[in-house]
Amino acid sequence: MAGFRKAERKKTKLRLGLVGPAGSGKTYSALLVAFGLGDKIALIDTENGSGNMYSHLGEYDIWNIDAPYTVQKYLDAIAMAERAGYDVLIIDSLSHAWAGEGGLLDQQGKIADSSKNSYTAWRTVTPLHYKLIEAMLTSKCHIIATMRAKTEYSQEKDERGKTVIKKLGLAPVQREGMDYEFSLVFDLDANHNAMASKDRTSIFDGQIIKLLPQTGVVLKEWLESGADTPEPEPEPEPKPQPAPKPAQAPAPQPEPAREKAPEPKPAAPKPESTLNKENITEQKDNLILRKKQIYQTYTEMLESLEAAKETILVITEGRGSKDWTLNDMMNLEADIKKRAIQAMNEPESARDLDPDIDLAAAKGIGPDPVEPSAPKPPTEFEKLWLEVQIAFGPEGLGYTKAERDVWITKHCQVANLKALKKEHLKRILAAARGMIADRDAMELGLKEAI
16 A cells, blocks of 8 residues: 655646737747757647748647547647657647637537437547546646637626626636646736746746746756656566365364564665656756856956955855856846947957857967057858847847747757858848848737727
């Protein structure tokens, strides 16, 4: 009989729900988060092929579902994604399985009309709903499900006893309680801002953010920081027992002297598992490396370790690196981005044009100083890189440096920025301009609708 055991968070897969009205960027945001979560991405498209509109963001595969939107079609697509070995599966949208043509509500209505019994109809439809939930929860893929939003109201009595209608906010177009099945739920507004209405990770609690590839990277680190789940050991097969011999009358024997029963030997101590310790050590090493990079970047920017320490203490409100929170690190990286943008205004700063330039050489530091010469005009590569920085910066898409670098390396399928070529930069620039055009068109459509 199993008893209590010590609570321990295990490695797990993401179950993310995105809820928002039309134009809030559900599909767009789902893809950006997916690019930070894994390399092989699949998208179940029930929105009349709208999933193909974002192919400029990166590589992903599409599985189209047309009406009738039966649960079995969703189950087949989820099973196929698992067999194909996809890292992330986006279900866009889950609302059609409930409220679409041929969905569960439609099926319930037709059964109720034919049988004249609403209870019997729900008894038939509800097991299908739970089958879909079970398939999502047990999938080997990270699951991101988008859901349309509806305005939710309630009837209440006012102070005079009159019944009034009160607006509660937005609710997903799905069966009531669906948000309980997800570990993280983001509500998206018309300006593409995301706020967590449910967050078991506690990473985004109370924050209003834009969903980006870096969001997926942060979630992946949290999901993989738990302990490994040990595989169950197979039970030994029972040994065949010999057939019992026919009973014989025993000969009378003198009763033997009773011997003292041997004391039970103490059980050998079980070897202590090191899985959890290794994971914790790896997580700490990643945090230490990230903190070292922050210190190193500030030291290079401010040209003094003391100045770097003072600046960091101001931003973290006096906390040492051992006590930094996730918000501290995000604030520090945001400040680094701001300083880097300010440095872009210096036309003679070569480091803003070439990501691979030697900082020491750029500052004229070295054993063999040379006479200053007239500044060389920037190369075509340097011009393209500057345009890429502007496109991804605050004047364009608003990415941080880390988010930009993650997107570029994944989009171009290169190990790091040093492997980039002019052809890569031209392709990146075209994709960034397309993303900006899509965003501007979406915002313009929202303004005209309002």
